[in-house]
Amino acid sequence: MPREYSYDIVIVGGGPAGSSAAFTAARNGVSVALLEKEESIAQTVRTSGVTWIDDIRDFGIPEDCFNPIKNFSFCSPNNKVTISDETPRAAVLDVRKTYRWLADEAVHAGADVFVSTNVRDVIRDKNGDIVGVNCTGPDGETVFHAKIVIDASGFASVVCKAMGLAPRWKKFGAGAEYEARAENVESDTWWLMVGQQYSPAGYAWIFPLGDDRVRIGVGVGKPESDVDPTQRLKEIVEKRLGPIKNLGRLTETEFHYGLIPNDGLSRKTVFNNLLLVGDSAGQANPLVLEGIRYAIKFGRVAGTVASEAIMSGKTDKNALYPYEQKWRDEIESKINTAGKVQDRWIKLTDEQWDRELDIISELSAKEFVDFIKADFGLANIVKLAAHHPKLAVRQLFGMIKNR
Numbered sequence: 093m094p095r096e097y098s099y100d101i102v103i104v105g106g107g108p109a110g111s112s113a114a115f116t117a118a119r120n121g122v123s124v125a126l127l128e129k130e131e132s133i134a135q136t137v138r139t140s141g142v143t144w145i146d147d148i149r150d151f152g153i154p155e156d157c158f159n160p161i162k163n164f165s166f167c168s169p170n171n172k173v174t175i176s177d178e179t180p181r182a183a184v185l186d187v188r189k190t191y192r193w194l195a196d197e198a199v200h201a202g203a204d205v206f207v208s209t210n211v212r213d214v215i216r217d218k219n220g221d222i223v224g225v226n227c228t229g230p231d232g233e234t235v236f237h238a239k240i241v242i243d244a245s246g247f248a249s250v251v252c253k254a255m256g257l258a259p260r261w262k263k264f265g266a267g268a269e270y271e272a273r274a275e276n277v278e279s280d281t282w283w284l285m286v287g288q289q290y291s292p293a294g295y296a297w298i299f300p301l302g303d304d305r306v307r308i309g310v311g312v313g314k315p316e317s318d319v320d321p322t323q324r325l326k327e328i329v330e331k332r333l334g335p336i337k338n339l340g341r342l343t344e345t346e347f348h349y350g351l352i353p354n355d356g357l358s359r360k361t362v363f364n365n366l367l368l369v370g371d372s373a374g375q376a377n378p379l380v381l382e383g384i385r386y387a388i389k390f391g392r393v394a395g396t397v398a399s400e401a402i403m404s405g406k407t408d409k410n411a412l413y414p415y416e417q418k419w420r421d422e423i424e425s426k427i428n429t430a431g432k433v434q435d436r437w438i439k440l441t442d443e444q445w446d447r448e449l450d451i452i453s454e455l456s457a458k459e460f461v462d463f464i465k466a467d468f469g470l471a472n473i474v475k476l477a478a479h480h481p482k483l484a485v486r487q488l489f490g491m492i493k494n495r
């Protein structure tokens with residue numbers, strides 16, 4: 093006989109979205125189980141961890157979880173630009189430490205965390221709505237009954253796939269990365285490297301983690317390019333291309349690989365008794381394929397809305413809709429606009445990238461961060477248009493007006 097548990101809310105996936113949902117739901121007093129298939133939270137790192145200091149501080153993430161960045165360097169085959177800020181606005185997270193801190197927050201709020209618990213299938217009621225999940229756990233077959241299930245399983249989207257609610261992602265990014273110790277690191281400077289030799293549909297990066305630690309990686313857009321990011325990463329590191337050569341001797345300490353959806357916000361994210369959040373909902377900024385801050389922010393919203401639904405006794409899609417409304421209001425138009433910029437970037441030739449860097453060099457640090465964060469609010473666009481007519485026309489207005 094399988095082991096059986098009953099919870100108000102069962103959350104599948106102990107990444108930033110799942111832990112954040114577990115935190116707010118448990119804080120509201122409902123019973124919460126957070127299920128993670130790996131042996132520990134963040135056992136495998138699948139992300140580079142770049143994010144923004146304003147967001148980190150809003151979330152309450154401790155200062156020792158991130159390395160601040162204030163110089164944004166770009167290089168293309170024949171051009172180079174650095175935009176310097178007075179105070180750092182960006183950061184590279186210690187991903188493992190941050191994700192574990194988020195899960196600890198959930199535990200302190202009262203959530204139960206089950207690791208080594210791999211969700212394989214869903215349990216439905218007579219109407220076909222989800223009422224639990226079947227897992228393989230440390231003690232074998234395990235069943236979790238739930239009034240609400242939150243799918244926070246990332247790219248895999250295991251629950252919504254098992255429910256037949258979403259097809260496979262058509263567009264996605266694949267990334268490979270070394271974490272390494274390097275002889276020479278400028279710990280407050282990141283590098284983004286663009287052009288065919290780095291990635292035919294994407295970019296390569298150097299993200300410092302503090303002290304002598306760096307992440308060096310390659311991201312490739314699929315299906316636009318069939319280049320294998322792991323192979324390309326090996327090549328650019330072996331050849332010490334561009335700014336990699338300045339790092340001096342490298343000692344690799346970890347290898348990371350991951351996939352991130354890039355289909356825009358195409359999925360519905362609420363169903364009867366079910367919410368999707370984070371990568372599983374496609375909540376990623378397509379410009380630099382970053383989604384951690386959305387996972388945390390909308391994870392917290394999902395946990396709040398789900399726990400309120402439990403307390404009201406109604407868990408159908410209408411009761412859960414305020415979650416979808418909230419995230420769509422906040423990011424839908426920004427993500428759509430960023431997607432158009434990305435569509436253009438992905439087609440640039442090496443020569444066009446060389447010229448694009450000249451345009452980027454006209455931006456102040458604040459404008460650059462707003463841009464790369466996809467913070468395309470109307471006020472920002474108007475300011476950009478006033479200060480940089482060429483840039484605004486070429487990069488932004490032409491796309492914005494068609495929204």
Ligand SMILES: Cc1cc2nc3c(=O)[nH]c(=O)nc-3n(C[C@H](O)[C@H](O)[C@H](O)COP(=O)(O)OP(=O)(O)OC[C@H]3O[C@@H](n4cnc5c(N)ncnc54)[C@H](O)[C@@H]3O)c2cc1C
Nearest residue numbers: 105107109129139140141142211246267350370371383384
């Ligand atoms: C190469 C790469 C680089 C990236 N760089 C950045 C960056 O610099 N900055 C940024 O903000 N974002 C970045 N991202 C995106 C970022 O990693 C995601 O947006 C973020 O992790 C989404 O969080 P999540 O909680 O939705 O999913 P995940 O972090 O993927 O967490 C999902 C969790 O669910 C678990 N799980 C999966 N299946 C099951 C199952 N069957 N049963 C139980 N548990 C399961 C997984 O083990 C995992 O712990 C990058 C992504 C990639 C691939």
